[in-house]
Amino acid sequence: MSTTDTVDRGADPADPARMTKPPPARRGSDYAALCREVRQSGLLKRRPVYYSVKVGANLLLLAAGWTAFALIGQSWWQLVTAAFLAVMFTQTAFIGHDAGHHQIAASKRVNNVLGRVHADLLVGLSYGWWINKHTRHHSHPNHVDRDPDIADGAIAFTEDQARVRSGAYAWLGRHQAWLFFPMLLLEGLALKVAGVQATFERGRTRTGRTTRIAEAAMLAAHIGGYLAALFLVLTPLQAVAFIAVHQGLFGLYMGCSFAPNHKGMALFGRDDKVDFLRRQVLTSRNIRGHRLTDLALGGLNYQIEHHLFPSMPRPSLRHAQELVRTFCARHGIAYHETGLLDSYAQVLRHLHTVGGPLRLRPELEY
Secondary structure, X not given: OOOEEOOOOOOOOOOHHHHEOOOOOOHHHHHHHXXXXXXXXXXXXXXXXXXXXXXXXXXXXXXXXXXXXXXXXXXXXXHHHHXXXXXXXXXXXXXXXXXXXXXXXXXXXXHHHHHHHHHXXXXXXXXXXXXXXXXXXXXXXXXXXXXHHHOOOOOOOOHHHHHOOOHHHHHHHHOHHHHHHHHHOOHHHHHHHHXXXXXXXXXXXXXXXXXXXXXXXXXXXXXXXXXXXXXXXOOHHHHHHHXXXXXXXXXXXXXXXXXXXXXXXXXXXXXXXXXXXXXXXXXXXXXXXXXXXXXHOOOOOOHHHHHHOOOOOHHHHHHHHHHHHHHXXXXXXXXXXXXXXXXXXXXXXXHHHHOHHHHOOHHHXX
């Protein structure tokens, strides 16, 4: 089997025109037909036993990490604890992600409570801010000016974004393929800072006043408790080193889990009109693997199925894959799936290509 498998094996994943055959006349009916197949298979049913075990086991491991931290005390061995907690924070964030998509419970209120506890209180990420941002991403993945995940920032995702850069941003864009993974070490802190800012700035989230107050209280409790624990148990130097290792690895793990999903896949311009089914499939990339891959990536390795059915419980995504793949083949829609390492290579090639105009104009750095 080749490293990269698609229905259209000669397709360029960044070119939507070559990734799919001309759609049938009744384009709007394709997704409805797929939905009927998925519903009949029972894959949208809630999985309470799975999530009860998942949430319980995750909380126990998270508690074990902090218990080890308290027992070890003032020691440089705490950097090992920091690495373990970075893994557990990411796994906890995955549960918050599932709750945000209402995958866990039938009740929206229960899902939101679980999401806020896991995101705000246990990890320190603003749930309300993330829901607002992530909903827009799911509605318009890889759609220029509509998907916040490809908005111009530290990374340039389109050549248009790269061309307007100057100064330090031009240098960063020119070298972004080389700097991508090191920059992910700051991703965790960046997400936390953006979430806190949005929570305390009126109108930046869609949540009501009472909900914002509750969220702000949980974020404050997390940040206060986290810093108090570190600086009471460790020396100042050890505490700073703990934060660097913990938050750096947390950001790297989060970034490595989300990066393969869309980067380097088809991009749609402002005026492109694409139906929901093709918009979700053509912009998404699945990661081939096994149960360990499912665990490590929080089910995000089934990105195509997740984007088509965001509320589908995580354990059902694996079973939906063959159904969706077969449906796409039947309708001439490219279904992109590759290995984890190859997905990173595709992402880096895309970032290198995007930075091309800057390498031709080094004067922009000055």
